[in-house]
Amino acid sequence: MKFGILVSYVRFEEKKIFEALQARNIKFDKIYDNEIILDYQRDNTSYDLILDRSISHTRSLQCLKIFNDWGIKTVNNWKVANICGDKSLTTSVLVSKGIPMPHTMIAYSPESALKAIEEMDYPVVLKPAIGSWGRLISKVNDREAAEGLVEHKKTLGTYHHSSFYIQKYIDKPGRDIRVLVIGDKIATAIYRKSSHWLTNASRGATAEAFTVTSEIEELSLKAAEAVGGGILAVDILEDKDKYLVIEINYTPEFKLLHETTGVDIAGMMVDYAMEVAKK
Amino acid sequence: MAACIVCEGNIDIPEDTEEGEIIECPECGIELEVVSIDPIELAPAPKEEEDWGE
Numbered sequence: 001m002k003f004g005i006l007v008s009y010v011r012f013e014e015k016k017i018f019e020a021l022q023a024r025n026i027k028f029d030k031i032y033d034n035e036i037i038l039d040y041q042r043d044n045t046s047y048d049l050i051l052d053r054s055i056s057h058t059r060s061l062q063c064l065k066i067f068n069d070w071g072i073k074t075v076n077n078w079k080v081a082n083i084c085g086d087k088s089l090t091t092s093v094l095v096s097k098g099i100p101m102p103h104t105m106i107a108y109s110p111e112s113a114l115k116a117i118e119e120m121d122y123p124v125v126l127k128p129a130i131g132s133w134g135r136l137i138s139k140v141n142d143r144e145a146a147e148g149l150v151e152h153k154k155t156l157g158t159y160h161h162s163s164f165y166i167q168k169y170i171d172k173p174g175r176d177i178r179v180l181v182i183g184d185k186i187a188t189a190i191y192r193k194s195s196h197w198l199t200n201a202s203r204g205a206t207a208e209a210f211t212v213t214s215e216i217e218e219l220s221l222k223a224a225e226a227v228g229g230g231i232l233a234v235d236i237l238e239d240k241d242k243y244l245v246i247e248i249n250y251t252p253e254f255k256l257l258h259e260t261t262g263v264d265i266a267g268m269m270v271d272y273a274m275e276v277a278k279k
Numbered sequence: 280m281a282a283c284i285v286c287e288g289n290i291d292i293p294e295d296t297e298e299g300e301i302i303e304c305p306e307c308g309i310e311l312e313v314v315s316i317d318p319i320e321l322a323p324a325p326k327e328e329e330d331w332g333e
């Protein structure tokens with residue numbers, strides 16, 4: 001068994017994964033995406049499985065596609081990375097599979113974006129289709145703010161900020177739910193709480209253990225399966241008595257989950273990757 | 280032990296430190312990347328890119 005881990009940096013999560021591999025006596029290579037050179041014409045690796053922990057969506061997606069085309073199994077596979085790394089693709093897939101999401105639209109010019117925002121009615125949330133950690137996400141409360149924002153995005157943003165991903169703001173109860181799915185099981189889940197409307201861990205949200213109900217279990221597993229399955233963190237908002245999925249992360253950080261619940265997430269990830277390798 | 284590349288303060292590098300780890304200088308607070316282990320080499324931590332995330 002030859003196991004590789006694609007990494008950008010070694011964070012808490014990667015250290016835990018290394019420890020879990022060592023504890024199981026599994027030999028592995030650390031593949032740094034900064035150092036890797038992939039020759040398309042020559043499969044110069046001989047891995048049974050590569051676990052992707054790269055921090056960069058571009059690098060993850062390109063490397064996973066090459067590995068998969070070489071016949072190397074990866075967790076997650078490139079199709080899952082492709083869908084989950086882009087909120088527009090994720091939304092299209094989830095909605096088509098009947099997963100409840102907030103009302104969401106996409107438009108490609110400032111004028112059509114404003115029209116879409118007015119039609120949806122305020123407040124709305126604008127998100128970059130590719131992005132994470134709550135970065136560059138804006139809540140827009142009125143037309144004046146919307147006009148300024150779309151103009152700024154168009155003028156100052158890189159080209160992908162001219163895809164205006166527009167979502168109805170959900171007046172959630174000061175928290176969201178993060179569910180970690182590994183294969184066909186729920187590994188663990190937490191509430192992420194914040195006085196700010198963005199409840200990302202990287203924004204300083206605090207966590208509280210969440211007891212998974214059958215409704216959340218069913219929704220999370222169905223959402224994970226819809227995007228192709230694997231190791232996936234499903235972000236869910238509470239909208240009064242309904243649950244709405246907002247996104248699915250395919251290389252989830254799990255420090256907060258680990259510290260809050262004590263669950264051996266790294267161990268579960270490694271065991272799952274081994275299962276995939278043996279399939 | 281290594282010297283901070285910004286303030287020259289002493290940074291303790293634990294035995295189990297890995298290449299690619301981001302550490303913080305206890306004296307000036309700057310974040311540094313451990314780019315090599317043997318010998319220890321530190322570089323300024325990378326700037327966040329737009330497509331980074333979890």
Ligand SMILES: Nc1ncnc2c1ncn2[C@@H]1O[C@H](COP(=O)(O)OP(=O)(O)O)[C@@H](O)[C@H]1O
Pocket residue numbers: 102125127131132133134135137167168169170171172175176197198199200235237246247
């Ligand atoms: N439609 C929404 N209504 C209310 N809050 C939202 C909405 N969408 C996102 N949020 C908040 O913003 C955070 C980040 O949004 P998310 O879509 O998960 O993007 P990211 O990839 O940056 O984490 C969520 O955890 C949630 O707290």
Ligand SMILES: [Mg+2]
Pocket residue numbers: 133134200235247
């Ligand atoms: Mg999120």
Ligand SMILES: [Zn+2]
Pocket residue numbers: 283284285286287288304305306307308309
């Ligand atoms: Zn220093």
